Each structure stands twice: as C-alpha cells, then as structure tokens.
Amino acid sequence: MEIPITKAAEMVGGECVGGENFVVKGINALDQAGPSEISFFSDHRYGDRLKKTKAGALLVSGINEEFNGPQIITANVALAYAKIAAFFAVPPTRYPGVSSDAVIGGDCRLGEDVSVFPMVYVGKGCEIGDGATLFPGVVLDQGVKVGKRTVLYPNVTVLRGCIIGNDVIVHAGTTIGSDGFGFVRDGASSVKVPQTGIVQIDDHVEIGANNCIDRAAFGKTWIKEGVKTDNLVQIAHNVVIGEHSIVVALAGISGSSRLGRGVMIGGQVGINDHTEIGDGAMVGPQSGVAKSIPAGGIFSGTPAVSHRTRLRNAALVARLPQFKERLRGLEKKVRELEDRLDENGE
Amino acid sequence: MEIPITKAAEMVGGECVGGENFVVKGINALDQAGPSEISFFSDHRYGDRLKKTKAGALLVSGINEEFNGPQIITANVALAYAKIAAFFAVPPTRYPGVSSDAVIGGDCRLGEDVSVFPMVYVGKGCEIGDGATLFPGVVLDQGVKVGKRTVLYPNVTVLRGCIIGNDVIVHAGTTIGSDGFGFVRDGASSVKVPQTGIVQIDDHVEIGANNCIDRAAFGKTWIKEGVKTDNLVQIAHNVVIGEHSIVVALAGISGSSRLGRGVMIGGQVGINDHTEIGDGAMVGPQSGVAKSIPAGGIFSGTPAVSHRTRLRNAALVARLPQFKERLRGLEKKVRELEDRLDENGE
Amino acid sequence: MEIPITKAAEMVGGECVGGENFVVKGINALDQAGPSEISFFSDHRYGDRLKKTKAGALLVSGINEEFNGPQIITANVALAYAKIAAFFAVPPTRYPGVSSDAVIGGDCRLGEDVSVFPMVYVGKGCEIGDGATLFPGVVLDQGVKVGKRTVLYPNVTVLRGCIIGNDVIVHAGTTIGSDGFGFVRDGASSVKVPQTGIVQIDDHVEIGANNCIDRAAFGKTWIKEGVKTDNLVQIAHNVVIGEHSIVVALAGISGSSRLGRGVMIGGQVGINDHTEIGDGAMVGPQSGVAKSIPAGGIFSGTPAVSHRTRLRNAALVARLPQFKERLRGLEKKVRELEDRLDENGE
Numbered sequence A, B, C: 001m002e003i004p005i006t007k008a009a010e011m012v013g014g015e016c017v018g019g020e021n022f023v024v025k026g027i028n029a030l031d032q033a034g035p036s037e038i039s040f041f042s043d044h045r046y047g048d049r050l051k052k053t054k055a056g057a058l059l060v061s062g063i064n065e066e067f068n069g070p071q072i073i074t075a076n077v078a079l080a081y082a083k084i085a086a087f088f089a090v091p092p093t094r095y096p097g098v099s100s101d102a103v104i105g106g107d108c109r110l111g112e113d114v115s116v117f118p119m120v121y122v123g124k125g126c127e128i129g130d131g132a133t134l135f136p137g138v139v140l141d142q143g144v145k146v147g148k149r150t151v152l153y154p155n156v157t158v159l160r161g162c163i164i165g166n167d168v169i170v171h172a173g174t175t176i177g178s179d180g181f182g183f184v185r186d187g188a189s190s191v192k193v194p195q196t197g198i199v200q201i202d203d204h205v206e207i208g209a210n211n212c213i214d215r216a217a218f219g220k221t222w223i224k225e226g227v228k229t230d231n232l233v234q235i236a237h238n239v240v241i242g243e244h245s246i247v248v249a250l251a252g253i254s255g256s257s258r259l260g261r262g263v264m265i266g267g268q269v270g271i272n273d274h275t276e277i278g279d280g281a282m283v284g285p286q287s288g289v290a291k292s293i294p295a296g297g298i299f300s301g302t303p304a305v306s307h308r309t310r311l312r313n314a315a316l317v318a319r320l321p322q323f324k325e326r327l328r329g330l331e332k333k334v335r336e337l338e339d340r341l342d343e344n345g346e
Helices: A005-011 A044-052 A077-088 A307-318 A320-345 B005-011 B044-052 B077-088 B307-318 B320-345 C005-011 C044-052 C077-088 C307-318 C320-345
Strands: A015-017 A038-041 A057-060 A071-073 A175-178 A183-186 A189-192 A198-201 A212-214 A220-223 A298-300 B015-017 B038-041 B057-060 B071-073 B175-178 B183-186 B189-192 B198-201 B212-214 B220-223 B298-300 C015-017 C038-041 C057-060 C071-073 C175-178 C183-186 C189-192 C198-201 C212-214 C220-223 C298-300
Touching: A005 A015, A005 A071, A005 A077, A038 A077, A057 A077, A077 C183, A077 C189, A175 A198, A183 B077, A189 B077, A198 A212, A212 A220, A298 A307, A307 A320, A307 B307, A307 B320, A307 C307, A320 B320, A320 C307, A320 C320, B005 B015, B005 B071, B005 B077, B038 B077, B057 B077, B175 B198, B183 C077, B189 C077, B198 B212, B212 B220, B298 B307, B307 B320, B307 C307, B307 C320, B320 C320, C005 C015, C005 C071, C005 C077, C038 C077, C057 C077, C175 C198, C198 C212, C212 C220, C298 C307, C307 C320
Parallel strands: A038 A057, A057 A071, A175 A212, A198 A220, B038 B057, B057 B071, B175 B212, B198 B220, C038 C057, C057 C071, C175 C212, C198 C220
Antiparallel strands: A015 A071, A183 A189, B015 B071, B183 B189, C015 C071, C183 C189
16 A cells, blocks of 8 residues: 555645655654655654654654655644544454354344444344444344444444444444433332433444443433544433543543533543533543533533632642741741730830 | 323322323423323422423422422332333343353253343353343353343353342443452562452342452452442452442442442542441542541542541632731731831830 | 472472471461361451461461461462462363354464353454463454463453463453544544554463553554553553553553553552653552652652652641631731730830
C-alpha cells in the first residue's frame, strides 16, 4: 500500500513542499519511521526526536528548516496524521459471510456483506445491517438492531431490544442493555424495579472495552451521534449523552443524568444521578459531580467546583503552614503588646 | 396483559378511589404513559409532569385533586410501582431446554425446566437447579453449583467450585471465582499465593454487569442473601458482604473486609483490606475507607471520616480566603498598635 | 497429596523443630486447619487464633512456645506458606488436547500438550506455545502469539498481532489489544486515530479479571516481566510497565505513561498521560498522579504529592477549627488593646 506524497497532501488539504516524486509507504512516529515513511511534527517538546528521525517525509504546520525531505504543510497536523494513518490502517479482521458455527435465531434480517464469525449468537428477530461485523463471542438477545458497517468486537453482549446505529464500534467485553440498578426498599430487603426500556446508540459512536451501558427503567438510555467512550465506563439507566461528547476510562454516570453536546468527562469521574452537564462543559479527572454544571463550565474536585475555585482552595491549603506561623507570630506580638501596656499602665 | 385496577390495588395493598372498572394495560412514567396505563406520583418536583400526564390512572400516597382518573392510594408508592411493573415485565428470554450447541461435561446434575442456550460451556460435576437460565457465552468451570431459577446472563464466567444460590441474577460479563490478588515478595519479584477457596453467593442476590468477585485464599468469599451490586464492582478474596447490603458501581472492596447487614456503599468507593463496616452504615460516593466504620455510621471523603466532620472541614476550607483576609487585617492592626506604643513610649 | 514435614522444611529452606515423622496433608489458615494440616503464624495480631488452632504443625519465624506440634522455622513465613500452598494447590482445569468444538484458523502453530477447550476461537496465523491452556470463550484474533504454559481464562479476548509470553496468567473477561483511545477534533466531531501497534506481555505476568490493555498507536504497549495487575485495571495505549510492578484494582494508567521496575500503584489510582513513575515508587490508593514521580517516591492524594506533605496538609486542615478559634481570640485581644490605647491616649 502506497500513495504519492502529492496525493497525500491533497487528502489532508495541505501543501507539499519539496520532493514531489516521493511515494509514501507508511506513517509512523518520529523515532520509529523509516525512509519510505512519513512522520509528523507539531509538539516542540519532541524537537530532539525530529533531529534524529529517519522518516522520509513530514507533516508539519510550517516548514521545518532542520528537515531535508519533503514536507506537507497543514493547519491541523494531528488531523492530517489521523487521515493518512486511516489510509494505511489494516481494517478489522472479517469473516467471509455468516459462519455455520454461528447460531442465528428465527425472523432475523441480515443485510448484504455481513461478517458473522463462528461462536456468535443472534437471538430471534434481530436485524444486522449491511457490512456489519460480529466477532466471535458476540451475543445478541432477541430483537436487537445493529446498523450498517458497525463492528462488535469479541464477547460483546447486547440485550433485548437495544438499537445500535450505523458505523458504530463496540470494543470487546462490553455489555449493552443490562438492567438498570433500580431497587425499592421493602423493610430490610430490596425489591427489584423492572427495567423495561432499552439502550439506543446513534451513528458514529465508539464504545470502549468492558463498558456497561444499562437499559432504561422506561424509555431509553441514549448515546447520541459521535460519542466516544474509553474503557471500563459505567453508564446507568436513562442517561442521555449528547452528540460528540467524550467519556474517559473508569468514569461512572449515574441514573437519569443528561450530558449535553461536546462534553468532556475525565477519567474516574463520578456523576450524581439526575444531574445536567451543559454543552461543552469539561470535568477534570477523578472529580465527583454532585450538582449540575452550566454549559461551558470547567469543573474539578470532589465535590466538583469551578476549576478556578478549586485551584485557589488548593493553593490556600498548601499555604496553611504559613498561616500557622503567622498566627503564632501574631499571638506572640499581641502578648508582648499586652505586657507593654500592663507595664505602662502600672 | 392486563389487570383490573381493583386487583392492582389488592396486589399492592392499596385503596382504589374512583373508576373501579378501569383496566390497567401497562405502567409507565408520567410523561410517557397513555390512557390505558397507570403511572405514579410521589415526588413533588415532578408536579409539572403530573399536570400534563395522559396516564389513565395513578399510584399516589394521598388523593391528588388535580388528577381526574382513578387513583390507588398506598403508603409506599415506589414499592407499589415496582410490584405492578413486575406484573407487566417481560421475563428474561429463555431457551427451551438444553441446546445441542451447548457443551455439558460429565457427572452434571441438571434440574427440571432448565434453559441452557447454545454456546454455553458447563464443566464436569456441575449442578444446575430447576428453572435456571444460562445465556450464550456462559462458562462454568468444574464443580460449580447454580441454584433454582437463577439467571446467568451472556458471557458470565464462574470458576471452579463456586456456589450460587436460588433466585440469583448475574448480569453479563461478570467473573466469579477468579484468583484473589495474593503475592509474596521474594527479592525483587512476586510469588503467587495459591487461592484455594471459593465464592459463595446466597439467595436473592443480584450482581451487576462486568463485576469481579475473587475466590478466597482459604475458605470463602461470601455474598449473603439479598445483596445487590451495580456494574464494574470489584470484590476481593475473603470479603464478606452482609444481608441486603448495596454496592454501587465502580466500588472496590479489598481483601478480608467485612460488611454488615444493610450497608450502603456509594459509587467509586474504595475500602481498605481487613476493614469492618458495621450494620446499616453508609459510605458516600468516591470515599476511601482506611479504617473500620461503626454500625449506623455515615462516612465520606478520603480518608473517610464521619460525614458531619467532612462537611465541617470542607466549609472551613471554603472559608480560607476569609481567614487570609482576617490574618492580614490583624497583622496590620498589630503593627499600628506597636507604632502607637512606640510613639507613646518615646 | 502429602509431604513429610522434613521435605516441606527443605522446600522452604527452613529448619524443622520437633515431630520429624509428621506428614503434612494440607495447609490452611489458623482457624480452619485440622490436625493433619500445617498452618502459619507471623502476625501477632492473630495470637488468639494461634491459641485455639487445631493445626498439626506450624510455619514460624521463631519457635513458638505456646504451640506443641512440630514447627518449621523460616525467615520469610509468608513466602514459605506460598510455596507449600503451591505444592498442594489444584492446578487450573485442563482440556485433553484441542476440542473439536473449538475453531482453529489456518496457518496456526500449536505446541505440544496444549489444552484448547470447546468454544475457543483462534484466528489465522496464531501460535500457541507448549502446555498453554485456552478456556472456553477465549477469542484470539489473527496473528496472536501465546507463550508456553500460559493460561487464558474464560472469555478473554486477545486482538490482532498481540504477543503474550511464557507462564503468563490472564484472568477471565480481560481484553488485550483493544484500540487505544485516540481521537482528533475536527470541528465539533472526533476523528479516529488508527491504532496500529500491539500489546506485548512478557513472561511471568499475571493480569486480573476484566482488565483492558489497549494496543499502541504505534509500536507497542508493553507489560514487562513479572508484572501483576488486579481486577478491572485500565492500561492505555503505549504505556510501559516495568518489571515486577504491581497495579491494584480499578486503577487507570493513561496513554504513553511509563512505570519503572517494582512500582506499586494502589487501587483506584489515576495516572495522567505521558507521566513517568520512577523505579520502586509507591502511589497510595485513590491518588491522582498529575506529574512524574521520582524513583523511590511515596506519593498520595489528588493531585498526588509526597505522602509526608499530604499527611501534614491533612493534619493542618483537621486543625482549622482551632485556627478559627485562635483568630477569633486574637481579634478580641487586639480590639481590647486598641480600646486601652485609646483610653490611655485620651
């Protein structure tokens, strides 16, 4: 697989400077690229690696005089890298057609060019869209819909009636549609509240490995278009996550909370139930969000407050040893003043 | 499926007021219920939804004058809702009998009316109780016991010799009986301590998705009757969790810790090893429990202290900017006093 | 299974005192051991259990006068216990050979004495070393290498091209080689950055249940020799974990971070991306590591600071109520001094 550098420049909307006959045969990090590969440079912390690189060409945001080979100049180097890497990337492994070692229930509708590996179980009444891939160990309960070109990696479980859109990726070991955690106390014991809703995942979503997305009590838990979750994320019943939001690993979002569009939730964050996170808000790692956050807010800490407030409080706590000294000094001076006044008064 | 409202009232031990010929055809949230469905109202924050609801009937704790349809009056609306929802809930999907695409080892005892899906693996010497359901991808190692009516959802693993009681639900992707995390340092490296015990899960327990419950080093890790765990919970070797306790998502309980009856552990809580949590204690979300907690204690923070103490400390930290101002003001005044005394002294 | 106590003493490099004809038939905890079993005593908190034990023999670090039976004296009781327990431990269940209910792709190389259970899927071009065990539900994508005597427990997924060394244990439900969490913003949406590297796991590593170890963007995510991870651990793309390091449950290590040799990461710790943790450093549970930590450092808190600093800060926060009283007292005295000076001045 290869692409002329002029074509690569076109692909990323960049300008090629020098060596227009260069043919790109791969893309790699500065310290790993070879003379037939292109690399990328945008972070000046890696200037040392640039000097030593053996890459044959470079993606840059401005001409780099220290590099002799051809360069593609582009405003967004990271995006250009992603695009060229996608050109070279090997697509996920596929199985040709539906394996006879898979089990497909009655009344299913399978699209064109689906790839169903051995050891897949598809319950009654499921729909699998054109070009979808189901890896070994995938289990679909009854009435599940999987969209076009969607990839479900090994050992993913999707329970009854859940709906997954087009061009979705679900990484291995993830559970979609498990019962929401709903119980009512009856004396000392807990009575289960039936969870009768579903999970709906819209197009272009990517869900990490070993996530849990619970079905709604009523209605749906809803992951909207373009959302990306990292590994080991917990999404409780009736949560709604707005378009293009990002949730980092080990975060947990409690029941009925609603995240707006383009929200960023850091790793290991916990969000209380019935909480609203406004569009574009960011929550720093390990924060505990007890109350709703307005659009555009940058919050952190437990309980989460505006990041600025938290930094101020942290700085004050760090200054407590000084405060202690100043208090002690003041107490001493006040005693001295009292003594002097007592002497004067005598 | 339908039930006369008078029967529904009986089922929940409530009193039906008005419209005694009404037939309930479903139950739903206030904003989703239709005219043949019953809904419920107990939280006055949702008064707006009540005004707009199209529900045909209502579960309430006292007559609601704004609602025209029949009402069932009951002390515990949430419990009544759970009971009526259970009446209407579709039970988990079942497979008729034991699939020929499942593998059942030698010396197994399968009860009446078990449901074993394709792609289930049952090792030698297992016992499966009457009415139990094993979804696809369930793996039972040798000598596992599964009780009556228990449901193991897809891709659940139960390792050697573990015992699961009656009416237990284990959600998808959960691992029961993995080795406890036990190592002894030998110079720079770690030597594995064999984990020879089991996990025992008693009746009416519900375990969330993608949990890990480790087998004991000796004896058993023990989840007692009626315990409910949320998703992605970690329970280490030799932990004991008392009856009807609740553990919320992403919490981790370290080795040999013992939780009493009716304990509530919040999401993302960490509990140190060899820690005792007394009956009825509550631990707030994201807390880190370093020391034992007495019965009935309400603790939070890292390290966890009584919730009252933590709130007081948090309030004092929030007042640090004022403290700083007061310190500065005092320093200024003391300097002025010194100046005045110096002048007087001259 | 049994071993003469003199042989057991030899096995652990200890000295046997008394009862040299004793035959050890098992090992157990003080409160569970019977008269034909050996137990161990090193923690004086358990003196009570020692008095009541029915164990027939004892592993100790020095002769215990209160115990009548034979004793093995050894410097490291815990290590001796681990070794004797390993002698008695039942090894993991094995399947004789390769099950006809497993699916093995083309061009695979299977070693001698491999154990491949039913419902295992092995993709094209995989290599399985001598004596390896693949439990039901294990899925290997194309080109995966599994070393000698390595055990993959049920429902473990290993994706394309990943390499697992010899004598490795991977517990149930773990995902190895899922895509790293790499996206580039393009306006409001996220563009996937292809993850073209692999995961390499070296010899004698043990990975807990339901872990996620992501493949590298380029090159490899690398878990070096002897590392042990607990359950539900997240290891992001391009992370390197040094030899014999330990990572406790629910910890998350962000992209490109590097842990040295013999590092200890507590439960629920979060580590920022591109962070270096020096050899032998320890990070306390629930800490949030924002910056690199030097070799041998002991850090805790969020953001993590040296454990000593954090304890000092915590002590100062706990003393805030006193500070408040002292401030109030000072303010009162200064007012009194001002009044006296005002009077004097008149």
